[in-house]
Amino acid sequence: MAQTNLGIEPQTLKAIYGEMARIRAVDTAIQAGLSAGKFTFTYWPMTGQECIPATISQLITSRDYMVTTYRGIHDQVAKGVDLVGMFAEALGREGGVNKGKGGSPHISDPSSGSMVTTAIVGAGTPIANGLAIAAKERGEDRVTIVNFGDGATSIGAVHEAMNLAGIWKLPVIFLCQNNQWGEYTPVPEYTASPDFAVRAQALGFAGHVLDGNDPVTFHAAMKDVIASVRRGDGPVFVEARTYRLGLHAGVGDNKSVTKEELAVHKARAPFDNTKALLISAGICDAEELVKIEAAAKAEVEAAIAKAMESNPTPESETIIDVFADSDCVPRRGHYPIRSAEGDLPGERKTMSMVEAIRDAQHIAMTKNPEVFILGEDVGDPPGGVFGTNKGLQDEFGPNRVRPTPIAEQAIIGAALGASIAGMRPIAEIMFTDFFGVCLDQIANHAAKQRYMSGSATHAPMTIRVQTGGGVGGFGAQHSQSTEAWLLHTPGIKVVYPSNPLDAKGLLLSAIDDPDPVVMLESMKLLFTQKAEVPLGDYRIPLGVASTKREGTDISLISYGWQVQQCLEAAEVLAKEGVSAEVIDLRSLVPIDYCRILDSVKKTGRALVVHAAVEFCGLGAEICSTINEELWGKLKSPAIRFGAEYAPMAYSSVIEASQVPSAKSIVARVLAAVKH
Amino acid sequence: MAITLTIPKLEMSMSEGTLAEWIVADGAEVKTGDFIYILETDKTAREVESPSDGILRHKAPAGETYDVGTEIGEIV
Numbered sequence: 106m107a108q109t110n111l112g113i114e115p116q117t118l119k120a121i122y123g124e125m126a127r128i129r130a131v132d133t134a135i136q137a138g139l140s141a142g143k144f145t146f147t148y149w150p151m152t153g154q155e156c157i158p159a160t161i162s163q164l165i166t167s168r169d170y171m172v173t174t175y176r177g178i179h180d181q182v183a184k185g186v187d188l189v190g191m192f193a194e195a196l197g198r199e200g201g202v203n204k205g206k207g208g209s210p211h212i213s214d215p216s217s218g219s220m221v222t223t224a225i226v227g228a229g230t231p232i233a234n235g236l237a238i239a240a241k242e243r244g245e246d247r248v249t250i251v252n253f254g255d256g257a258t259s260i261g262a263v264h265e266a267m268n269l270a271g272i273w274k275l276p277v278i279f280l281c282q283n284n285q286w287g288e289y290t291p292v293p294e295y296t297a298s299p300d301f302a303v304r305a306q307a308l309g310f311a312g313h314v315l316d317g318n319d320p321v322t323f324h325a326a327m328k329d330v331i332a333s334v335r336r337g338d339g340p341v342f343v344e345a346r347t348y349r350l351g352l353h354a355g356v357g358d359n360k361s362v363t364k365e366e367l368a369v370h371k372a373r374a375p376f377d378n379t380k381a382l383l384i385s386a387g388i389c390d391a392e393e394l395v396k397i398e399a400a401a402k403a404e405v406e407a408a409i410a411k412a413m414e415s416n417p418t419p420e421s422e423t424i425i426d427v428f429a430d431s432d433c434v435p436r437r438g439h440y441p442i443r444s445a446e447g448d449l450p451g452e453r454k455t456m457s458m459v460e461a462i463r464d465a466q467h468i469a470m471t472k473n474p475e476v477f478i479l480g481e482d483v484g485d486p487p488g489g490v491f492g493t494n495k496g497l498q499d500e501f502g503p504n505r506v507r508p509t510p511i512a513e514q515a516i517i518g519a520a521l522g523a524s525i526a527g528m529r530p531i532a533e534i535m536f537t538d539f540f541g542v543c544l545d546q547i548a549n550h551a552a553k554q555r556y557m558s559g560s561a562t563h564a565p566m567t568i569r570v571q572t573g574g575g576v577g578g579f580g581a582q583h584s585q586s587t588e589a590w591l592l593h594t595p596g597i598k599v600v601y602p603s604n605p606l607d608a609k610g611l612l613l614s615a616i617d618d619p620d621p622v623v624m625l626e627s628m629k630l631l632f633t634q635k636a637e638v639p640l641g642d643y644r645i646p647l648g649v650a651s652t653k654r655e656g657t658d659i660s661l662i663s664y665g666w667q668v669q670q671c672l673e674a675a676e677v678l679a680k681e682g683v684s685a686e687v688i689d690l691r692s693l694v695p696i697d698y699c700r701i702l703d704s705v706k707k708t709g710r711a712l713v714v715h716a717a718v719e720f721c722g723l724g725a726e727i728c729s730t731i732n733e734e735l736w737g738k739l740k741s742p743a744i745r746f747g748a749e750y751a752p753m754a755y756s757s758v759i760e761a762s763q764v765p766s767a768k769s770i771v772a773r774v775l776a777a778v779k780h
Numbered sequence: 781m782a783i784t785l786t787i788p789k790l791e792m793s794m795s796e797g798t799l800a801e802w803i804v805a806d807g808a809e810v811k812t813g814d815f816i817y818i819l820e821t822d823k824t825a826r827e828v829e830s831p832s833d834g835i836l837r838h839k840a841p842a843g844e845t846y847d848v849g850t851e852i853g854e855i856v
């Protein structure tokens with residue numbers, strides 16, 4: 106007779122065990138295959154942690170979102186990721202759930218709800234918030250569970266994410282699998298906190314410490330936690346205590362502890378104890394358990410055999426999945442012709458760049474209810490520190506224009522997660538210098554999500570960011586040009602308008618683009634320039650440069666606020682008898698090499714100008730391409746001109762001299778033309 | 781299907797291992813889980829188990845150190 110006062114339905118306990126058996130079979134097969142040299146990949150064993158996802162699997166469905174880490178194979182198995190696809194992924198095969206491009210630390214499988222897997226400690230938490238925003242805004246009752254280790258509690262992203270989830274009452278569960286180790290460092294050596302749940306309490310929401318090795322009490326507690334989050338009562342933090350029995354990475358026992366201590370933890374590990382409980386409670390007999398394990402083993406063996414039949418993902422896949430359209434990938438010798446914008450709406454209004462940006466956002470938000478804005482101070486009355494969102498919160502409400510805490514990782518992560526769920530967020534970062542505190546979310550996550558997931562997921566998000574420089578007095582941390590950081594990160598598109606008309610049209614294209622796009626907005630241009638901007642919706646396509654002035658002796662190639670300096674220089678040069686053509690790139694990735702090369706073919710000379718540091722800047726890249734492609738046809742080698750190699754100075758004298766100006770551009774051109 | 785045996789990577793820092801001794805003779809039958817050879821690294825010596833049932837074929841002599849990933853045998 107089955108015991109009835111266990112505190113869990115017998116069938117549930119048996120089902121939890123069934124999942125634990127599948128996880129154990131996967132772990133055993135991987136360790137055996139690795140140690141026999143049957144295959145090779147980096148494995149972060151989760152031996153001892155099986156009970157946590159096995160239990161949760163009985164309380165959620167594939168509709169619920171999950172985010173996890175490199176040490177998350179147990180989470181993937183319990184979430185329902187197809188085992189053949191998972192193994193093939195770990196092996197780097199084309200049959201993998203992510204075409205072998207992400208590997209086991211980057212599984213993304215929306216069909217099972219496993220949305221994002223990150224190898225950056227703690228970085229999944231801000232992204233989970235975004236998934237939760239999407240669920241909440243769409244009125245869905247999905248919960249998002251983000252798994253991370255105890256060590257991750259020390260990193261800023263987790264704090265930022267928890268704080269944001271608290272203030273926005275997001276339906277997210279922060280599930281800290283406390284396996285007592287952050288790599289080789291035990292908990293008491295890296296924090297003085299008595300436990301991790303107190304951190305949630307400090308941020309205004311519930312935090313629980315649970316025994317993650319006991320399926321009975323863990324199930325009971327998680328049932329309540331998941332129900333409350335599903336109801337909309339806001340986030341919950343769970344510290345599920347367990348123990349990492351294996352190495353940080355590789356095969357074998359955890360060697361950071363003594364054999365005796367490890368034996369104590371092995372005795373507390375959930376797998377055998379749950380089995381014993383099923384027998385002592387009379388739920389299963391030994392024979393039944395043998396059958397469950399044998400079935401799990403057979404399932405896993407068949408999956409591995411099938412996965413190994415899949416071929417390694419071939420070289421021909423290299424640039425596929427960087428962007429939705431591989432033609433956007435810059436490639437030597439491949440310079441696609443993209444159509445320009447054509448005729449724009451005739452009716453126009455005088456607008457500053459600020460007004461043009463506001464107008465673009467208004468149009469996008471009116472057309473698509475899934476477009477929303479988030480960032481510091483973006484709500485009304487200020488409508489952003491530069492007023493680019495003025496009136497939008499009043500019109501569209503606080504859920505669609507969301508002022509955030511001062512937490513750039515939380516902002517980008519939330520936008521990213523919401524975009525992975527299919528929304529069209531616009532994240533505003535106040536100054537490009539602050540990319541320094543959220544580059545992980547941009548460069549390691551947003552830029553790579555499509556690629557790492559083999560396009561199973563992608564991130565159609567926009568980041569608008571103000572860029573200082575050229576106005577003076579903002580100093581080294583509010584005036585720099587950071588586009589090279591972005592350009593050197595495959596997977597992110599970058600636009601940098603030089604005028605209000607382009608700003609509006611590029612932003613509308615960016616919001617609709619299937620890939621993450623950063624739009625750099627020059628502070629120098631935001632207010633100073635007024636232009637006749639077409640009313641209504643129109644698009645400036647990404648990857649199409651525009652000729653701002655025709656000329657025959659040299660092509661000045663630039664973007665952003667330096668276009669104006671080039672135009673002024675061209676005026677002066679005309680008086681010196683030098684006819685300069687000015688090309689405004691508008692979009693840096695995708696880049697319009699076709700129009701660049703056409704212009705230089707005609708003029709025979711090129712100077713690329715930017716406010717960013719010259720050394721290793723975009724200018725060097727463009728010059729290299731021009732020199733290689735047009736060698737023999739040039740009157741002189743293509744040259745570049747950017748800022749001197751120094752942080753931006755506070756002294757206005759230095760600042761004015763350290764970046765190109767109309768005057769210094771003229772001097773550089775005259776030297777080249779004489780050459 | 782034949783299964784290739786290579787020098788395994790047991791830890792991130794491991795780059796080579798010594799095939800100290802073949803426990804099972806060339807051409808002998810093995811079962812999954814049987815110890816087939818002894819692998820020494822700078823940290824430990826361990827007996828490596830057969831990943832499947834079949835006939836073991838040696839492809840590299842014992843007593844030598846090989847890079848991780850080097851093929852040392854197969855099970856057919």
Ligand SMILES: Cc1ncc(C[n+]2csc(CCOP(=O)(O)OP(=O)(O)O)c2C)c(N)n1
Nearest residue numbers: 176224225226254255256257284286287288
């Ligand atoms: C931001 C970052 N710093 C360092 C690492 C290297 N690293 C990988 S795993 C790990 C330990 C993380 O410990 P914990 O968060 O407790 O998770 P566990 O590995 O125990 O699951 C570290 C430091 C990393 N991947 N990301």
